[in-house]
Amino acid sequence: MSACISKEKILLLGGLYCSQFLAISFIFTALPAILRSEGADLNSIAWLYSFGLIWSIKLLWAPIVDAYGSRKFGHYRSWILILQPLMVFSILLGAIFPVPESLGMLGVALGFLSICSATQDIAVDALAVKSLSKDERGLGNSIQTTGGFIGSIIGGGFVLLAYDLLGWKGSMFLLALMTTIPLFMISRYKEQGMPSVHGTVLPHLYSSNSIARTTGRKGYLRALEFLTKRENLSWILTLIAFSISISAVATLLTPMLVDFGWSLQHIGIATNIIGPISGVLGAFSAGSILLRMFKRKTSILICGLFMVVAIATLLLPAGGYSSSFIIYGVIICIYFGYGMMVTVFYTVMMDKSRHISAGTDYTVQYSCFSITGYISAMVMMSIASDYGYSVAIYCALSTGMMSIFLVIILSNSSFTSREIVSP
Structure with missing residues (x-):
């Protein structure tokens, strides 16, 4: 059995997943090459890979994303509406600190970027689970995987190529601009099934007791x-x-x-x-x-x-x-x-x-x-x-x-x- 995914879902999920990997691929692929080209030693570059642990331990705050959300703007959509601009902000913040002179402050900006992108991923995954039917999920996850690959190509490849032409600030501004694009899509999307109890937004088919059990510990x-x-x-x-x-x-x-x-x-x-x-x-x-x-x-x-x-x-x-x-x-x-x-x-x-x-x-x-x-x-x-x-x-x-x-x-x-x- 097959199902046709709407163009809106394709663009939304593809754009959101792509934006995650723009940032991650930049940190793990493009930035080490940039730092090395600017004379940074290998020990100074090695700490970048510690940001990958943030994505591995995001389970620690995933229940919070499930437990709290906005009834007006949509449970998971409201998280994305906050986190996507924060990702852009953290990239622009990183543009302020030149490499390799300000690696400490750059690390703070990139750490914040990693936390925001990992949390955005929790919300996007949950939104995809809710919005895709079982028959849509095969093609939907093809879009997820493709978005990740495209983000890797752009964040890890094209931004690195642009560095020679645009320099550090120009490359970071380019990365921030591309990370902004999904905001237009999520701002137009209407999340389905949004009743709320005690500030927690969940599908209508669950009882208030079930909702209460998702909050806190x-x-x-x-x-x-x-x-x-x-x-x-x-x-x-x-x-x-x-x-x-x-x-x-x-x-x-x-x-x-x-x-x-x-x-x-x-x-x-x-x-x-x-x-x-x-x-x-x-x-x-x-x-x-x-x-x-x-x-x-x-x-x-x-x-x-x-x-x-x-x-x-x-x-x-x-x-x-x-x-x-x-x-x-x-x-x-x-x-x-x-x-x-x-x-x-x-x-x-x-x-x-x-x-x-x-x-x-x-x-x-x-x-x-x-x-x-x-x-x-x-x-x-x-x-x-x-x-x-x-x-x-x-x-x-x-x-x-x-x-x-x-x-x-x-x-x-x-x-x-x-x-x-x-x-």
Whole structure:
């Protein structure tokens, strides 16, 4: 069964997800290159990556986003209307502090930007859970993945290219301008189902008792409740298992290209343009074809098998086959598989998120996936350093195969969800 998503939803969700990755990709991709070009040492650059932890721990305040919102402006929409301008403000604030002379104050601005973008992501995910029907979520998450890739291309690639022409302030103003665009879309959007009790806005199908239980510390108890449900725990284990193998690919690819003697510009084109375009194609293949033809479990199996094959292709360059033709083929396979995989994952994550705590439920799943990725990335890099790329790749392959076996033995209920009206 298929469903057609309105143009309004496509532009809204695509724009909001893109704006998140504009900022994040700038911090993690463009800014390290800018700082290095201005003479900053590696220790001064390393602290930038600590901002990624903010996105991993956003679960700590997700229940607050679920618990409080505006009846007049829409529960999650009201958060976005506040956070999007704050993201723009923090970018403009960063433009005041030149690099590398004012790294301390720049760090404050970027830390605030990371908190705002992570919180905006909670609200946007929850809004997507509420606004997309089950049949719309496949294509909807293709749009989410595509928005992320486009944001990465612009924030990590085009802004970096503009730096030579516009300088620091000009580049930051350009980034702020592009982050402003989604404001026009969210200002026109009307969030559905907005009754309110005690200042908390939630869909009308929930009782006042259910609403009361989402406020305060009870919101955190709901996160624990979500994690301890048997079918949810099985799904979380699946996310963690696949995250280990996927993060290995992301970790090993760039240093391998450096070792092959590729220039930074060549690597940038491959990983910030060719790769993301392949990822977009993979995302829409999953959203418009795979998820419409197969059940969630079958879709995960197909994506998992493709991803294992894509990881295996890394053995070619690791084994010395380093021609550009082979490496570009590997990059295309990896990004295409990644685009498919995360689109299916995001869709199941939405399916399993209850409307009454959409932001918390989705963020619980995302945080498990993200934190595992950060940890396994460090482990895989250490393995590659001590034993070589091939050993690390075989470890990733083993984890990928175990993930597929885990999916096979689990029931279909682990990848679907019955909406709970009253907990």
